[in-house]
Amino acid sequence: MGIRDEHDHRHELGAFLRAHRELLAPEDIGLPRSPRRRTPGLRREEVAALSGVGVAWYTWLEQGRVDTSRQVLEAVARTLRLDADAHRHLLELAGFHVPAASGPMPVDALRALVDGWPISPALVLDPAMDLVAWNHAWRVIAPDPAEVPAERRNLLSMLLTDPAYRAHFPAHEAIALDLVRHLRTRADHPRGVEIAAELRLARPDLAAWWQCRAVAVFAPRTVATRPMRGVSPRFAVSLLTPAAAPDATVLVGTPVDAETIAHMAGRAGTEAGFGGHDVLGVRSVEE
Known part of the structure; x- marks a missing residue:
């Protein structure tokens, strides 16, 4: 993967995380909704705290400035309540191998x-x-x-x-x-x-x-x-x-x-x- 491809790859991952963070309401994860809250969805610091990572690190992740481990992404996926398809896409965006989904044949x-x-x-x-x-x-x-x-x-x-x-x-x-x-x-x-x-x-x-x-x-x-x-x-x-x-x-x-x-x-x-x-x-x- 070239430098430009890696840059685009990180930014796509960051945009995906940001979009899902903004879709999740505070009450969805048991947080009170403040009348003064202006941020759509969750704040970055809330996602970072619930995922067990630093606020700066999570911010850089959304900004496409860093790579991260699968363990961190799994924690973030749980925090953002990603469904199976979104979870799989997140891991694929980060370059991790994801086995084919299996289940009973229709x-x-x-x-x-x-x-x-x-x-x-x-x-x-x-x-x-x-x-x-x-x-x-x-x-x-x-x-x-x-x-x-x-x-x-x-x-x-x-x-x-x-x-x-x-x-x-x-x-x-x-x-x-x-x-x-x-x-x-x-x-x-x-x-x-x-x-x-x-x-x-x-x-x-x-x-x-x-x-x-x-x-x-x-x-x-x-x-x-x-x-x-x-x-x-x-x-x-x-x-x-x-x-x-x-x-x-x-x-x-x-x-x-x-x-x-x-x-x-x-x-x-x-x-x-x-x-x-x-x-x-x-x-x-x-x-």
């Missing part, structure tokens, strides 16, 4: 999202590539995941060890290799470690994969699926991470040509006529 919201893609096959995956939900369009191009035992309902495992899935994706190994590299970006996930160990035993012919330590975020690629009714469907496959669900990823295939679009639209329309929303709806592990 499965219903993601299920509704992929359900709205009638011609784009999609899967909702957890960090270890286990399938959480899938849409009807996925069942058009591949076997229904509901027919796979729950303990084996993992995208990597299905691509590398399930004969039916391998038959539906001629380039299954190339796709799987990209997913293996992506999975290593979450190497500390217990289930991911378990899946990797199972695949080492199931596919010893891929020993070079397991010995390699290459790490890479999954890059979009064009994937052809097994020909159906005289059509060879082709999709641009991407792996998306919803901002509201950082522990989830959505693997989606977008048709890349008119032939594929027509085929998928025809299948969706035909089956909708026989089964309505129940046929077009998403299947998930909860069913």
Whole structure:
């Protein structure tokens, strides 16, 4: 970071603290409001005292004149009653590493999202590539995941060890290799470690994969699926991470040509006529 960048960085942090100090009323933290108070929100000396730091130091911090420790920023964040998002932003402004927020995936919201893609096959995956939900369009191009035992309902495992899935994706190994590299970006996930160990035993012919330590975020690629009714469907496959669900990823295939679009639209329309929303709806592990 250059001198100018560091200067801008400090001033942005100071402005953020000042804005939140002015938003917090004295009574919010148990202080009386004086009729003679002219300062909007809290005074600097009040924030400093409640955070256990000197008034001069806190003043310099708001003025962008000093760096500070994470411990001090944590104390100031508590004083200013910062919510989780503001707290995270404060630490990031100061240059501290902040782990990705985690929590339960909003499965219903993601299920509704992929359900709205009638011609784009999609899967909702957890960090270890286990399938959480899938849409009807996925069942058009591949076997229904509901027919796979729950303990084996993992995208990597299905691509590398399930004969039916391998038959539906001629380039299954190339796709799987990209997913293996992506999975290593979450190497500390217990289930991911378990899946990797199972695949080492199931596919010893891929020993070079397991010995390699290459790490890479999954890059979009064009994937052809097994020909159906005289059509060879082709999709641009991407792996998306919803901002509201950082522990989830959505693997989606977008048709890349008119032939594929027509085929998928025809299948969706035909089956909708026989089964309505129940046929077009998403299947998930909860069913």
